[in-house]
Amino acid sequence: MMRRRITKIAVITLLCAEIAVLVRRRGFVLGANTVVRCRDGHLFTTLWIPGGSLKSIRLGWWRVQRCPVGKHWSLVTPAKVSHLTEAERQLAGEHRDLRIP
Ligand SMILES: [Zn+2]
Numbered sequence: 001m002m003r004r005r006i007t008k009i010a011v012i013t014l015l016c017a018e019i020a021v022l023v024r025r026r027g028f029v030l031g032a033n034t035v036v037r038c039r040d041g042h043l044f045t046t047l048w049i050p051g052g053s054l055k056s057i058r059l060g061w062w063r064v065q066r067c068p069v070g071k072h073w074s075l076v077t078p079a080k081v082s083h084l085t086e087a088e089r090q091l092a093g094e095h096r097d098l099r100i101p
Contacts, residue, residue, distance in 0.1 A: 036077060036079060037076065038075070043095070045095065045096045063076050063077075064076075
């Protein structure tokens with residue numbers, strides 16, 4: 001019984017690590033300063049921890065979250081940092097939401 005539980009935890013940990021590597025390879029950076037884009041195109045940074053969130057409703061790769069730029073609720077998704085201009089990255093860095101996951 002205990003062995004099964006440990007195996008499940010190990011498998012889930014490996015899957016999360018694999019997902020994190022795949023996400024990073026695709027040009028997304030998840031973590032403390034993740035650049036995200038709302039449905040209206042506003043860019044801002046947020047704390048994006050895969051698997052957990054207190055301030056948003058998670059819908060897989062999307063989240064329903066408060067946009068600090070437009071001051072509205074919207075679907076947000078991580079933006080590919082490599083596709084952003086320097087000005088867009090700077091703008092996103094100037095708009096941060098709450099520092100809770
Ligand atoms: Zn917005």
